[in-house]
Amino acid sequence: MNQNEFAELTARIKAFADARNWEKFHTPKNLSMAVAGEAGELVAEFQWLTSEESTLASLSPEQLQAIKLEIADVQIYLLRLADVLNLDIPAAVIEKIKINESRF
Amino acid sequence: MNQNEFAELTARIKAFADARNWEKFHTPKNLSMAVAGEAGELVAEFQWLTSEESTLASLSPEQLQAIKLEIADVQIYLLRLADVLNLDIPAAVIEKIKINESRF
Amino acid sequence: MNQNEFAELTARIKAFADARNWEKFHTPKNLSMAVAGEAGELVAEFQWLTSEESTLASLSPEQLQAIKLEIADVQIYLLRLADVLNLDIPAAVIEKIKINESRF
Amino acid sequence: MNQNEFAELTARIKAFADARNWEKFHTPKNLSMAVAGEAGELVAEFQWLTSEESTLASLSPEQLQAIKLEIADVQIYLLRLADVLNLDIPAAVIEKIKINESRF
Numbered sequence: 464m465n466q467n468e469f470a471e472l473t474a475r476i477k478a479f480a481d482a483r484n485w486e487k488f489h490t491p492k493n494l495s496m497a498v499a500g501e502a503g504e505l506v507a508e509f510q511w512l513t514s515e516e517s518t519l520a521s522l523s524p525e526q527l528q529a530i531k532l533e534i535a536d537v538q539i540y541l542l543r544l545a546d547v548l549n550l551d552i553p554a555a556v557i558e559k560i561k562i563n564e565s566r567f
Numbered sequence: 568m569n570q571n572e573f574a575e576l577t578a579r580i581k582a583f584a585d586a587r588n589w590e591k592f593h594t595p596k597n598l599s600m601a602v603a604g605e606a607g608e609l610v611a612e613f614q615w616l617t618s619e620e621s622t623l624a625s626l627s628p629e630q631l632q633a634i635k636l637e638i639a640d641v642q643i644y645l646l647r648l649a650d651v652l653n654l655d656i657p658a659a660v661i662e663k664i665k666i667n668e669s670r671f
Numbered sequence: 672m673n674q675n676e677f678a679e680l681t682a683r684i685k686a687f688a689d690a691r692n693w694e695k696f697h698t699p700k701n702l703s704m705a706v707a708g709e710a711g712e713l714v715a716e717f718q719w720l721t722s723e724e725s726t727l728a729s730l731s732p733e734q735l736q737a738i739k740l741e742i743a744d745v746q747i748y749l750l751r752l753a754d755v756l757n758l759d760i761p762a763a764v765i766e767k768i769k770i771n772e773s774r775f
Numbered sequence: 776m777n778q779n780e781f782a783e784l785t786a787r788i789k790a791f792a793d794a795r796n797w798e799k800f801h802t803p804k805n806l807s808m809a810v811a812g813e814a815g816e817l818v819a820e821f822q823w824l825t826s827e828e829s830t831l832a833s834l835s836p837e838q839l840q841a842i843k844l845e846i847a848d849v850q851i852y853l854l855r856l857a858d859v860l861n862l863d864i865p866a867a868v869i870e871k872i873k874i875n876e877s878r879f
Binding site for chain 1: 571572573576579580583587594595596597599600602603605606607609610612613616617618621622623626631634635636638639640641642643645646648649651652653654656657659660661662663664666667668671
């Protein structure tokens with residue numbers, strides 16, 4: 464697997480934070496809260512939709528755009544959290560899939 | 568940017584779900600809930616730690632392993648959600664970083 | 672224990688929803704999402720604060736007001752969820768405290 | 776409105792925490808994380824259910840019991856958070872309902 468995408472996005476997000484002197488805010492504890500906060504905004508996009516209304520065929524372009532940016536927000540803080548903990552997300556995903564394969 | 572990592576992980580996660588006939592459960596609404604549920608487990612790993620205790624230098628190997636697998640769980644459902652909505656996460660992240668750059 | 676507070680708040684919240692014909696949106700599934708979404712907004716109020724900055728002695732009146740209204744939002748949806756499932760929150764809390772007492 | 780229920784539950788939860796010397800863990804920041812973590816467990820109870828399956832008429836006694844205890848967990852940490860911030864939840868709920876009445 465090519466590591467470029469995760470590493471490149473991680474580097475861009477770190478550079479953005481560093482340029483604003485946000486390192487002191489980016490403790491793992493705080494970043495886990497940011498992931499949870501953004502996940503809350505993501506689930507809120509779907510809370511009053513039926514499962515049918517939540518599908519790609521039913522969402523309006525405006526709804527899909529809002530959802531896309533909430534997914535991006537969760538991803539950004541997840542990448543930042545993994546970065547400050549020196550964790551490799553693709554390797555972790557593969558490890559977790561293997562655990563799930565042995566379970567289900 | 569090389570698209571291989573996200574596409575390859577997405578394909579593996581889809582194959583895992585398809586092999587278990589889980590497509591019917593994987594509506595965008597349900598997957599947004601799974602992201603939120605896993606983000607809740609992630610934040611719970613950190614809730615009683617001080618910010619100092621949450622850093623890489625302070626976490627035990629067991630704590631770091633648990634956190635790694637929670638990050639993987641959030642990532643897995645985020646990739647699956649983007650997949651069923653035909654969204655490109657790396658492109659969404661870049662788009663959101665640009666929005667943030669114009670804001671902050 | 673006097674049941675009036677929970678019952679009275681629950682009735683007011685139900686009347687508010689009924690007056691707007693929101694019953695169809697208020698499935699237990701959807702309300703659990705609303706609780707999670709509001710909990711995400713609550714945690715976001717605290718994400719960049721240190722533990723010291725998060726205390727009553729340190730919060731500004733504006734911060735405390737914002738936090739108060741987020742707590743209210745979580746409470747409103749939690750009461751609504753318990754209502755549609757015909758669950759008694761005070762009794763459930765007492766039951767859970769007893770379980771915790773036997774554990775810790 | 777009678778204040779007894781909220782005050783009585785709050786006092787019981789505080790006594791439980793004090794008896795275990797948990798005050799140092801119960802900063803507002805940490806308690807907001809606990810609310811979010813428990814809300815994540817609550818939403819996870821519903822994530823693979825359809826809206827119909829999530830209703831009182833369809834849930835099994837075991838499912839309903841699990842949901843009840845997750846609601847209790849969210850409520851316990853919400854009461855504890857309000858306690859350490861000296862906030863009155865019933866008053867906050869009434870205030871928020873009035874704000875909502877002026878909005879919708």
